[in-house]
Amino acid sequence: MNHSQWEKHLEELPLGSGGFSPKSMKQIKERIRLSGKRRSPMRGIAIAAVFTLLAAVVWVTGDYRQAFFPSPGAKETDEQEFRLTVQYGDKMSFMARFGFTYMIDHPKASFEVAIPSDEYEEKQDLASYKKWVSESNADILRVPLAFVDDLAADGVLVPLDDLIKREKLDLQALYPSAVDLIKEAGNGQMYGIIDDLDMNMLIYNRSLFRSNGVSLPEKGATWDDIVRLAARFEGASDRGKPVYGFSYGSAPDPFRMIFDIGQSQGLSIVDGEGHPQVDSASWKAIWSQVSEGLRQGWIGDKLPDNSEESDPLKAAIAGNAFYNGRSAMTLQPYLSWYVMNEAIQQGLLLDEWDTIPLSAPAAPGKISSLTNGTVYAINAKSANPSQAMKFIHFLASKERSNKAVETGGPQMLLAAVPDTKLGESSPIGRYYESELDVSAVLQQAKRSQLPAYNRVMSVLSAKANEAVRDLVAGQSTVDEALARLQAEAEQAAIIGVLEASE
Amino acid sequence: MDYEYIKQMDEGIDRNALLDELMMTFGKDVWNYAYCLTRRRELAEDIAQETFIKAYHAIYSFRGEMTMKAWLLTIARNTTRDYFRSAWFRRVQLVWEEYETSLFHPSAEKQWFVSLEQREVWNAVLSLPRKLRETLLLYVHHHLAHKEIAELLQVSEGTVKSRIFRARAAISRKLGKPAAFEGGKRP
Known part of the structure; x- marks a missing residue:
């Protein structure tokens, strides 16, 4: 059959009413409007003006020097011109997030980005990452935490201790647990700085605890402690609506809840060899507790109906029982604070709240896993490690963290703890005060890079929510459900290992 | 529509009006492209939205070296790449590679x-x-x-x-x- 006979069918994507719609357009405009609200107007205008001018000139000329004409904060410098190549997804995003700001104080700088290979994109393993690094000209790498020790041992990364001293980077200014974590990953030496950190913390509604006569969760609480407290809310209500002891997120996703709880308790879906352990005794306990809570109603699943809400931010608020004062506890990363803050500004969450780590029994008061973290490291092949270190210093500077807080951000925890009075209205201080169980975090990171991990995760993501629904409806037992999932996970793991060896 | 005029105008342009026009003219293309890359409606919607938001903020950097459509699709492609790279996406979205035998x-x-x-x-x-x-x-x-x-x-x-x-x-x-x-x- 000739292509001219069938290509006519590709004129239209046959999805009927699916696709871009007036509703999509409305949501885009609302998101732009809200993102403009978050920042201090004057600073936002100043930054936007600088970025616009820099972007316009650099885009046309490719020459950063022409972009540097008088602008706020431009520094005199005796630096020579230099170029840094940074591992990143695309240049536009890099320049908008980091590049232009850096160039204000370093007008002789120019940047390129090095985009990881398709092979690494697909495989996400150490071998393909190493291969890409060896072929790339990146000065600065964004290394998965799990790869740091191997890359360091193979001499792919520059040890930073001397550069840190020369650059006078104050390690005391950084989030202490992140420094411990990167040292642990590098067997005692620092091979990078961790930025954009995030982790789940337990957020609780003090007012609901008080009004229901339940004692508050204490630092060091484990999931078993939280279950005991949450169960005390069985049958609780407030102005005719049910109040839950624990809820999670803005849309029913019991598997994600179970998974995040498990991670907080130091559990992984695979063991150290990559074999699935979906039906371990510890996972079974969590599955039993969550399904019991859903059945009895002290864990929220029938969340407020947000299906009619077209705006994604409003839908996220409307669907979240905690943000509407109808749940005593929830688990969330700092990234979710923006949505919670909107709920508070809108007067939907008026109650007092606070936050503590949700700890594993083996490490009371500490956090066992991250939801995000980026290690910035220097390629041993870099011809300009000094300038690369200056850039990393900029990432890890208090000035950057302070500016982020002043302008309504950051989205996640930056490397340095901000000085700015964080106030009682934001939980960011609590996140920075929390301590990581670095061995557990590193173990989780390593296991998530094992060949079978993603395949096992795929199976659970596809099948686990249905399994939970069956459990709640009494159509199976926990043992039966987990035995089925374990069997499917084992099949999937075999495929994962075979693919990795190809 | 020729968008060459944008490079002449810097800040003398009504970005909101231009955004409306871009969305009406190219929204379907951007969404369809994101769908073909990801094969997920919800993700295509997210990516399409992110694309226009980025375009809104970067509009003054459009220099006319490529057509507006190509520029927007480039942003969409890079945004999709970022999604594929995010940790949660890697864990959850792989299911669609496994369990969808037919797209439709x-x-x-x-x-x-x-x-x-x-x-x-x-x-x-x-x-x-x-x-x-x-x-x-x-x-x-x-x-x-x-x-x-x-x-x-x-x-x-x-x-x-x-x-x-x-x-x-x-x-x-x-x-x-x-x-x-x-x-x-x-x-």
Whole structure:
């Protein structure tokens, strides 16, 4: 059959009413409007003006020097011109997030980005990452935490201790647990700085605890402690609506809840060899507790109906029982604070709240896993490690963290703890005060890079929510459900290992 | 519509009016492209929204070296790449690679197809290897020129032409084969 006979069918994507719609357009405009609200107007205008001018000139000329004409904060410098190549997804995003700001104080700088290979994109393993690094000209790498020790041992990364001293980077200014974590990953030496950190913390509604006569969760609480407290809310209500002891997120996703709880308790879906352990005794306990809570109603699943809400931010608020004062506890990363803050500004969450780590029994008061973290490291092949270190210093500077807080951000925890009075209205201080169980975090990171991990995760993501629904409806037992999932996970793991060896 | 004038105007432009025009003119292209890359409606929606938000903020940097459509699709492509790289996406979204055997499940989608042949063609296209699929659709569905596709994908024009040739050959071969549901004979 000739292509001219069938290509006519590709004129239209046959999805009927699916696709871009007036509703999509409305949501885009609302998101732009809200993102403009978050920042201090004057600073936002100043930054936007600088970025616009820099972007316009650099885009046309490719020459950063022409972009540097008088602008706020431009520094005199005796630096020579230099170029840094940074591992990143695309240049536009890099320049908008980091590049232009850096160039204000370093007008002789120019940047390129090095985009990881398709092979690494697909495989996400150490071998393909190493291969890409060896072929790339990146000065600065964004290394998965799990790869740091191997890359360091193979001499792919520059040890930073001397550069840190020369650059006078104050390690005391950084989030202490992140420094411990990167040292642990590098067997005692620092091979990078961790930025954009995030982790789940337990957020609780003090007012609901008080009004229901339940004692508050204490630092060091484990999931078993939280279950005991949450169960005390069985049958609780407030102005005719049910109040839950624990809820999670803005849309029913019991598997994600179970998974995040498990991670907080130091559990992984695979063991150290990559074999699935979906039906371990510890996972079974969590599955039993969550399904019991859903059945009895002290864990929220029938969340407020947000299906009619077209705006994604409003839908996220409307669907979240905690943000509407109808749940005593929830688990969330700092990234979710923006949505919670909107709920508070809108007067939907008026109650007092606070936050503590949700700890594993083996490490009371500490956090066992991250939801995000980026290690910035220097390629041993870099011809300009000094300038690369200056850039990393900029990432890890208090000035950057302070500016982020002043302008309504950051989205996640930056490397340095901000000085700015964080106030009682934001939980960011609590996140920075929390301590990581670095061995557990590193173990989780390593296991998530094992060949079978993603395949096992795929199976659970596809099948686990249905399994939970069956459990709640009494159509199976926990043992039966987990035995089925374990069997499917084992099949999937075999495929994962075979693919990795190809 | 020629968007060359943007590079002359810097801040003297009503970004909100321009955004409306861009969304109305190119929204469908951006969404469809994101859908073909991700094969998920919800993700296509997220990516399309992110694309226009980024375009809004970066509009003054549009210098007219490529068409506006190609520029927007480039942003969409980079945004999709960022999604594929995010940790949660890698954990959760792989399920769709595993468990969707056909892009268009007959029971859900049958009312949208003009003909069975259309469904066959789309299933054949969307089951091509990613690089061939993307290149073919940019050419045949989005009507970009070879040069624009080459810039968007960061490959040579020769590679673009080769991929289109190979994609067409693969689909023509596939569609030329007997279809099982008709007992081995095509009309």
